[in-house]
Amino acid sequence: MARLQRDAGKSNDHNTMSNKEPQEPKKRSFSQRQRNMASGYMFISPFYLLFAVFGVFPILYSFYLAFFRWDGLGDMEYVGFNNFNIIFNDPLFWKSLYNTIVIGLMGTAPQLIVALLLAFALNSVLIKYKSVFRLAIFLPYVTSIVAVAIVFSVIFSNQESGLVNAFLGMFGVEPITWTRAEWGTKVAIATMIFWRWVGYNTIIYLAGMQAIPSDLYEAAKIDGASLRQQIWHITIPMLKPFIIFTVFTSTIGALQIFAEPHIFQGRAGRPEGMSIVLYLYRDAFGSNFFGTASATAIVLFFIIIVFSTMNLYFANRIGRSKKVGVK
Amino acid sequence: METNKKKAPVAKYLVYLGLIVVSLGSLFPFYWMFVMATNPNSMINQTPPVMIPGSNMVSNFQLVLDSIPFWGAMLNSLIVSSTITIGVLILCSLAGFAFAKLEFPGRTMLFVFILGTMMIPPQLGLIPTYFIITQLGWLSDLRAVIVPGLMNAFGIFWMRQYISSAVPDSIIEAARIDGCSNFRIYWNIIIPTILPAFATLGIIVFMAIWGDYLWPLVVLQDQSMHTIQVALRSLMDDRVRDYGMILSGTFWATVPLIVIFLLFNKLFIKSITDGAVK
Numbered sequence: 001m002a003r004l005q006r007d008a009g010k011s012n013d014h015n016t017m018s019n020k021e022p023q024e025p026k027k028r029s030f031s032q033r034q035r036n037m038a039s040g041y042m043f044i045s046p047f048y049l050l051f052a053v054f055g056v057f058p059i060l061y062s063f064y065l066a067f068f069r070w071d072g073l074g075d076m077e078y079v080g081f082n083n084f085n086i087i088f089n090d091p092l093f094w095k096s097l098y099n100t101i102v103i104g105l106m107g108t109a110p111q112l113i114v115a116l117l118l119a120f121a122l123n124s125v126l127i128k129y130k131s132v133f134r135l136a137i138f139l140p141y142v143t144s145i146v147a148v149a150i151v152f153s154v155i156f157s158n159q160e161s162g163l164v165n166a167f168l169g170m171f172g173v174e175p176i177t178w179t180r181a182e183w184g185t186k187v188a189i190a191t192m193i194f195w196r197w198v199g200y201n202t203i204i205y206l207a208g209m210q211a212i213p214s215d216l217y218e219a220a221k222i223d224g225a226s227l228r229q230q231i232w233h234i235t236i237p238m239l240k241p242f243i244i245f246t247v248f249t250s251t252i253g254a255l256q257i258f259a260e261p262h263i264f265q266g267r268a269g270r271p272e273g274m275s276i277v278l279y280l281y282r283d284a285f286g287s288n289f290f291g292t293a294s295a296t297a298i299v300l301f302f303i304i305i306v307f308s309t310m311n312l313y314f315a316n317r318i319g320r321s322k323k324v325g326v327k
Numbered sequence: 328m329e330t331n332k333k334k335a336p337v338a339k340y341l342v343y344l345g346l347i348v349v350s351l352g353s354l355f356p357f358y359w360m361f362v363m364a365t366n367p368n369s370m371i372n373q374t375p376p377v378m379i380p381g382s383n384m385v386s387n388f389q390l391v392l393d394s395i396p397f398w399g400a401m402l403n404s405l406i407v408s409s410t411i412t413i414g415v416l417i418l419c420s421l422a423g424f425a426f427a428k429l430e431f432p433g434r435t436m437l438f439v440f441i442l443g444t445m446m447i448p449p450q451l452g453l454i455p456t457y458f459i460i461t462q463l464g465w466l467s468d469l470r471a472v473i474v475p476g477l478m479n480a481f482g483i484f485w486m487r488q489y490i491s492s493a494v495p496d497s498i499i500e501a502a503r504i505d506g507c508s509n510f511r512i513y514w515n516i517i518i519p520t521i522l523p524a525f526a527t528l529g530i531i532v533f534m535a536i537w538g539d540y541l542w543p544l545v546v547l548q549d550q551s552m553h554t555i556q557v558a559l560r561s562l563m564d565d566r567v568r569d570y571g572m573i574l575s576g577t578f579w580a581t582v583p584l585i586v587i588f589l590l591f592n593k594l595f596i597k598s599i600t601d602g603a604v605k
Contacts, residue, residue, distance in 0.1 A: 032503065033430065035508070035509060036429040036430050036431060036509065037429075037430075037431040037432070039425065039429060039508075039509035039510065040425040040429035040430070040431035040434070041425075041431060043421040043422055043424060043425035043429070043509075043513075044421075044422045044425050044426065044437060044483075046418045046421075046422070046477070047418065047422055047441065047478060047479075047480070047483060048437075050474070050475070050477055050478040051444060051478055053459065054452070054456055054459070054474070054475040054478060055444060055447075055452065055478065057452075057455065057459070058451075058452030058453075058454075058455035058456040058459065059447065059451050059452045059455075061452075061455035062451055062452055062453075062454060062455055065454065065455065072458070114349075117345075118345075118346070118349060121342045121345065121346055122346075124342065126339050126342075127339075127342060127343070127346070132350075133346045133349075133350055134596070135589075135592055136350035136353050136354055137349060137350060137353050138592075138596060139353055139354065139357070139585070139588070140353050140356070141599070142534075142581075142584045142585055142588045142595075143581055143584070144537065144538035144540075144556055144580075144581070144584075145538055145540060145556075146538070146540050146556040146559050146560055147559065147577045147580060147581050150559060150560075150562070150563065150573060150574070150577045151356050151359075151360055151574065151577060152356070153563065154363065154570050154573065154574060155356070155359070157570070159372065160374055161371070161372045161373060161374045161376055162376075163359070163376055166374050166375050166376050169374070170375075195352070195353070195356065198349075198353075199353060200599065203596055203599060203600055204599075204600055204603045206600075207600040207603075242603075245603055246603075249603075252448070255448075256448060256449075256450065258540070258541050259540045259541070262560075263560055263563060266563070267564070277450055277541070280450060280453070281541070281545075284453075284454050284457075285457075285545060290454055293454055294454055294455075297450050297451050297452075297453060297454065298451070300448060300450060300451070301447070301448055301450075301451045304448050305446075308446070
């Protein structure tokens with residue numbers, strides 16, 4: 001984000017310069033301006049055309065559809081806020097919201113902390129074979145989410161011979177029916193998220209750490225700062241934009257979780273792993289309740305806005321209190 | 328971090344131990360996928376589970392081919408991902424060029440609008456988009472995935488940032504004096520300069536589209552039109568699950584990506600970090 005601002009500043013400089021500079025014949029620069037306008041609008045128009053058809057219209061229509069009862073074929077019937085009443089009175093909706101948040105926290109919070117620790121380790125001058133470790137840790141990210149969900153569905157299979165059950169069995173633990181147990185399901189899905197994303201976030205933190213100028217550390221060492229002080233007062237504050245980015249994307253990603261429960265618990269879905277998007281999907285494409293599904297989409301939209309705002313708010317506060325320490 | 332070299336060796340070995348454990352945890356599912364993909368179902372269901380590759384590699388994969396149109400699905404994924412990637416690179420670099428180097432009224436506002444669209448969750452318009460696709464007659468047609476996929480706000484943002492810092496205005500001015508049209512400038516100056524950005528954005532887009540699941544699942548209902556992700560899921564449908572077969576399909580669908588990644592891993596990792604950091 002810092003770089004974005006810098007770049008924006010740079011391009012502004014260019015613009016002001018180029019505005020003053022051209023001292024060519026007036027006639028030409030006038031026609032040039034017109035030509036720039038024409039090609040400018042032409043070059044950006046594909047996005048706006050696509051967005052009009054596949055962005056603006058569907059979004060507005062979702063808000064419209066949320067107030068109607070519709071099975072996708074027959075007539076639409078205006079029902080006011082009834083669709084919202086229906087989902088807010090459906091225990092499964094609340095369960096799906098709860099699941100999404102719990103699974104999101106289980107899958108991302110420990111993951112980001114581990115990623116930060118791994119990045120510290122991979123950034124240390126004492127460690128060799130860094131590129132090998134980096135490669136190994138990053139490899140899961142190459143796997144598609146569907147593949148991850150399938151592999152872990154088999155690892156967490158309900159049978160006694162399932163890998164996790166067999167492992168736990170060595171310690172005398174009874175086999176767990178992972179796909180039907182309240183916490184078993186959540187542990188399995190959180191593990192999938194953890195495994196696929198931890199390397200990705202490690203790489204991002206690592207890039208952030210490598211961008212910190214080493215003379216900052218040198219100066220701190222001369223002033224007698226301990227390793228812990230260096231981490232708290234240099235590394236973490238300098239990493240702030242990266243931490244904000246990862247927390248932000250992880251939060252939004254976690255709120256939209258779909259493939260993992262959809263594959264792990266089968267097409268019909270089950271309450272233990274039901275997520276908001278899965279709830280929406282089932283309502284729409286399983287039961288043809290397009291009105292209530294649209295209402296769910298709108299609720300999800302507002303939930304994402306609330307979480308994003310909360311993220312930014314906390315990110316700003318944490319960063320500010322630490323930055324004081326640097327200067 | 329630059330630590331003093333006299334740190335206790337014990338701590339160093341603990342760090343190594345941690346890294347090794349995490350690396351093994353990262354790699355183990357790949358190995359285990361291969362073990363399952365090469366063993367008969369009878370071996371898979373025994374306790375303790377098998378840990379060595381078996382001899383059923385071919386026969387398990389044959390079962391996959393009997394169950395889903397594996398090659399067709401891979402081809403569909405390839406068509407969708409490469410068409411979208413090429414389209415996005417062209418459209419986003421054109422728009423990025425316009426936002427970075429061409430003056431036109433409302434430029435800032437239009438750009439901020441594009442940034443704003445990145446905040447909208449894709450599920451918000453999911454249902455109406457499905458009906459638009461139905462109206463267009465594109466259900467179970469790859470166009471249903473390709474055309475909406477060409478809309479990429481992040482790509483425009485990213486290309487604008489890259490072009491405004493990588494292409495000096497003086498070159499564009501010089502080309503104009505030589506009488507180049509804006510499109511000639513784009514074609515002969517911008518594109519050669521931003522090839523590294525094409526590689527980076529290309530990898531990000533290709534990966535995202537290749538792995539996309541919800542939207543293809545909704546619109547590509549006909550089995551012959553499935554992308555590989557949707558096809559792989561249908562391996563899980565059988566009441567009696569043949570894990571050897573399921574993981575064989577998953578394994579062979581993942582191998583090409585791993586090979587490509589290992590060949591270009593530096594570029595890959597750079598792309599992912601660049602995409603995140605900018």
